[in-house]
Amino acid sequence: MIPLLDPGVADWSRAQFAVTAMFHWLFVPLTLGLAFIVAIMETIYVKTGDPEWKKITRFWMTLFGINFAIGVATGIILEFEFGTNWSNYSWFVGDIFGAPLAIEGIMAFFLETTFVAVMFFGWNKIGKRFHLASTWLTGIGANLSALWILVANGWMQYPAGMRFNPDTARNEMQNIWEVIFSPVAIHKFLHTVCSGYVTAAIFVVGVSSWYFLKKRHLLLAKRSILIAAIFGLVSSLLVAITGDSSAYTVAQKQPMKLAAMENLYQGHKGNGLVVIGLHDPNKKIGDGKDGFLFKLEIPRLLSTMGYHNGDAFVPGIEDLKNGGFKPEYENISLEEKDAAFSVDEKIQRGRMAISALYEYRMAKKNGDSARAYEAQRVLDRYFMFFGYGYLTSTESVIPNVPLVFYSFRLMVGLGFWFIILFILVLYFLYSKKLENKRGLLWLSVWTIPLVYLASQLGWVVAEVGRQPWVIQDLLPVTAAVSKIDTTSIQITFVLFVILFTGLLTANITIMLHQIKNGAKDGGNE
Numbered sequence: 001m002i003p004l005l006d007p008g009v010a011d012w013s014r015a016q017f018a019v020t021a022m023f024h025w026l027f028v029p030l031t032l033g034l035a036f037i038v039a040i041m042e043t044i045y046v047k048t049g050d051p052e053w054k055k056i057t058r059f060w061m062t063l064f065g066i067n068f069a070i071g072v073a074t075g076i077i078l079e080f081e082f083g084t085n086w087s088n089y090s091w092f093v094g095d096i097f098g099a100p101l102a103i104e105g106i107m108a109f110f111l112e113t114t115f116v117a118v119m120f121f122g123w124n125k126i127g128k129r130f131h132l133a134s135t136w137l138t139g140i141g142a143n144l145s146a147l148w149i150l151v152a153n154g155w156m157q158y159p160a161g162m163r164f165n166p167d168t169a170r171n172e173m174q175n176i177w178e179v180i181f182s183p184v185a186i187h188k189f190l191h192t193v194c195s196g197y198v199t200a201a202i203f204v205v206g207v208s209s210w211y212f213l214k215k216r217h218l219l220l221a222k223r224s225i226l227i228a229a230i231f232g233l234v235s236s237l238l239v240a241i242t243g244d245s246s247a248y249t250v251a252q253k254q255p256m257k258l259a260a261m262e263n264l265y266q267g268h269k270g271n272g273l274v275v276i277g278l279h280d281p282n283k284k285i286g287d288g289k290d291g292f293l294f295k296l297e298i299p300r301l302l303s304t305m306g307y308h309n310g311d312a313f314v315p316g317i318e319d320l321k322n323g324g325f326k327p328e329y330e331n332i333s334l335e336e337k338d339a340a341f342s343v344d345e346k347i348q349r350g351r352m353a354i355s356a357l358y359e360y361r362m363a364k365k366n367g368d369s370a371r372a373y374e375a376q377r378v379l380d381r382y383f384m385f386f387g388y389g390y391l392t393s394t395e396s397v398i399p400n401v402p403l404v405f406y407s408f409r410l411m412v413g414l415g416f417w418f419i420i421l422f423i424l425v426l427y428f429l430y431s432k433k434l435e436n437k438r439g440l441l442w443l444s445v446w447t448i449p450l451v452y453l454a455s456q457l458g459w460v461v462a463e464v465g466r467q468p469w470v471i472q473d474l475l476p477v478t479a480a481v482s483k484i485d486t487t488s489i490q491i492t493f494v495l496f497v498i499l500f501t502g503l504l505t506a507n508i509t510i511m512l513h514q515i516k517n518g519a520k521d522g523g524n525e
Contacts, residue, residue, distance in 0.1 A: 010478045012489040013085040016496060018463075020078045022456060023500035027071030027507070029455050032146055032193055033200025033235070034064045035139030040227055042135050046128050056220050058123070059519035060204065061135075063511055065120055068142075070507045072113075074500065085489065089470055089480035096162050096173045097152050100180075104148035112141025146193050154185025156471050157462075158253045164383055166360045166376060171474075183249045188462075191242035194235050195455055198418055201232025202444075202451040205425060207515055209444035212435050217518050225429055233422035239415060244305060251306030251314070254472060256397060257465035259317045260404040262302060265291045267316035273301035276409070279402045285318060285395060317398055341385075343394040350389030353382040387469065390479040399467040403460065411457040414450055421447060 038061050045053035079101065082090050090097070118126070118134040126134075155161075161178030162171045173179065205228045208221040250258045258264075263279050264271070277295035300310040307314070323342030341349070356378035363372035391397065421444065428434040434441070466472060470480040 008486045009484065009489065010481045012486055012493060013481045014477055016085060016489055016493045017078075017081055019493065019497060019500065020074065020081060021459070023504060024071065024074040024078050025456065025459060026452060026504060027067050027074060028146070029196035029199035029452075030067050030203055031064065031071050031142050032196035033198070033231075034060060034067070034203070035135075035142050036197065037200055037204060037228060037231055038064055039132075039135045039139050040231065041224075042132050044227075046132050052219060053223070055519045056223055059220065060224070061119065062514055065116070066507060066510050066514065068116065070503050073503065077496070085482055085484070086470070086480055087482040089475060091170065092475055092480070093159075093171045093471060096155060096159075096171055096179065099173060099176065100148040100152040100155075104145050108141050108144035108148060110141075112138050112145065115141065143193055146196070147189055150189040150192055151180050151185045154182055154188045155179050156469075157188070157466060158182055158184035158249075159471055159474055164379075164386075166357055166379060167364065169357065169361075184253055187242060187246045187249050191239060191246050192458070194238040194242060195458060197235035198232055198239060198415075199451045199455055201228045201235060201422070202418060202447050204228035205232065205421070206445045206448040209441040210515070211518070213438065213441050213445070218435075220519050222429070225425060225434070229422045229425045229429070233419065233426065236415065236419045236422060240419070243412075243415075247305045248308065254466055255315055256317065256320050257399070257404070257461075258306060259315065259320060260399045260401045260465050261408045261461060262314075263291045263401055263405040264302075264314065264316040265289070265318050267314045267319045269303070269313045270300045270311050271302040271306075271314040272297035272299045273305065274409075277405070279405055281402070285321065285398075291401070317401070321394060321397065343388070343391075343397050346385045346388040347391050347394065349382045350385040350387060350391070352389075353379055353386045354389040356382070384473060387471065387474045387476050387479070390476050391468070396468050396476075399465050404465045407457040407460040407464075411454050411461065414454040414457075418447070418451065418454075 038057055041053060041057040041060065044050075045057055082097075115134040115137040118131070119138050122131050122134060159171070160182045161173060161175040163174050164170075165172050179185070204224050208224040208228070211217045211221040247258070250261075259267075262271075262274055263277060265283070265285075274292075274295045274297045277297075278293040280289060280291050280293045283289050283291045303312040303314055304310045306312065321343050323340055323345060356375045360372050360375035360379060363369070363375055424440060425434065425444065428437050428440065468476045468478070470477055
């Protein structure tokens with residue numbers, strides 16, 4: 001069985017993983033989107049034969065390469081941490097979680113690393129069409145890498161397609177297609193990669209706007225903005241659509257996350273969506289307050305988004321903690337009744353599952369098949385609550401509500417700003433007035449850090465919103481970490497922060513140098 005370890009180890013391991021993941025995600029979105037933007041530009045070059053398009057392609061390809069190289073380095077460190085800091089987790093789900101990561105390495109990573117070499121060093125050495133195919137395959141490989149990693153993450157949010165083997169105390173995959181095509185995994189992949197496309201589009205628009213402001217490389221800037229703004233606008237709309245579908249899956253599979261996103265403590269039918277709100281810092285569980293000092297909401301929209309029914313009941317944090325919130329309790333399935341248990345009831349059932357696992361293993365060791373059979377029946381019945389057995393407090397299932405609530409709203413607000421920006425840029429570019437709109441051009445430049453902020457906030461909502469779980473309902477953070485000394489984690493945490501800060505500084509410095517130098521012999525000086 002999995003031991004419950006020192007919370008200090010869990011907190012520091014979680015902090016180290018968060019730092020590594022956040023630094024890594026500074027490089028990934030640009031890679032995902034810029035690969036396809038470059039491929040589109042090169043496609044235009046191959047079709048038209050215009051040498052200016054070749055220069056434009058090579059310029060953005062260079063920036064892609066700088067970002068790609070450092071992203072790979074941080075990604076490798078991130079995967080190693082599953083073995084060093086999260087060995088209990090790796091043991092518990094290694095047969096499932098390891099499969100998508102292995103496929104990512106064998107198929108996607110090798111695909112992109114093979115063709116990225118051809119893409120960079122194949123100019124004038126191979127045919128135009130083969131080089132173009134290499135560029136597209138590099139982009140496809142990068143996005144396939146994201147697919148398999150996000151499938152793994154989606155499984156952590158909603159474990160499916162597996163069974164627990166009490167003989168090994170491991171989860172084993174039964175149906176890989178259920179893992180790949182679970183609703184959480186699909187929506188997470190689409191929403192995340194589309195947000196990466198928006199990041200790349202904003203980056204290209206921002207850099208091109210800077211060229212407009214400096215009166216340099218005007219042809220490069222015009223053509224780049226045209227491609228990036230169209231690509232970004234389409235991607236932004238897809239982000240909004242997939243965000244709506246993601247809200248539905250979160251409501252169905254992770255209702256506590258949805259309640260935290262909405263600062264919703266007491267649920268009711270026909271729940272509205274809060275557009276703007278101020279969280280009450282003095283809010284306590286059970287005090288009867290609704291958690292807001294001020295709010296502006298759209299009536300019934302949360303019920304509509306979460307349950308496709310404007311009159312649907314949306315459970316709040318206190319409902320989920322106290323249980324019994326299903327309105328038609330006698331007319332729902334056993335699984336729904338289980339979901340409506342109080343956290344305290346789930347903890348008791350989780351401890352029954354853990355105890356049954358111990359009984360099963362002892363019975364098997366002693367050759368008592370009848371006792372083992374009965375223990376397995378109890379384990380199978382209550383395994384869905386297995387992780388709750390490691391919790392020591394009913395309030396530990398409540399994530400950091402203000403952080404999730406504000407992060408979600410800021411992310412969505414920035415998303416709408418990106419759509420507006422793309423529309424404005426395209427309008428003034430079409431009307432040939434963009435060069436004179438210095439305010440809009442500066443806004444485009446300063447939107448670059450904002451798009452990275454929005455991307456990071458998306459992960460804050462996704463990961464902080466599902467705390468305390470590493471695997472939803474099956475394994476909490478405190479039971480997932482390795483049995484290592486806290487001091488060693490603290491030391492490596494500091495070292496990683498220094499290392500990643502150095503890598504990020506190097507990345508920004510090199511890219512700024514390349515941007516200032518501009519495209520070789522390209523555009524209008």
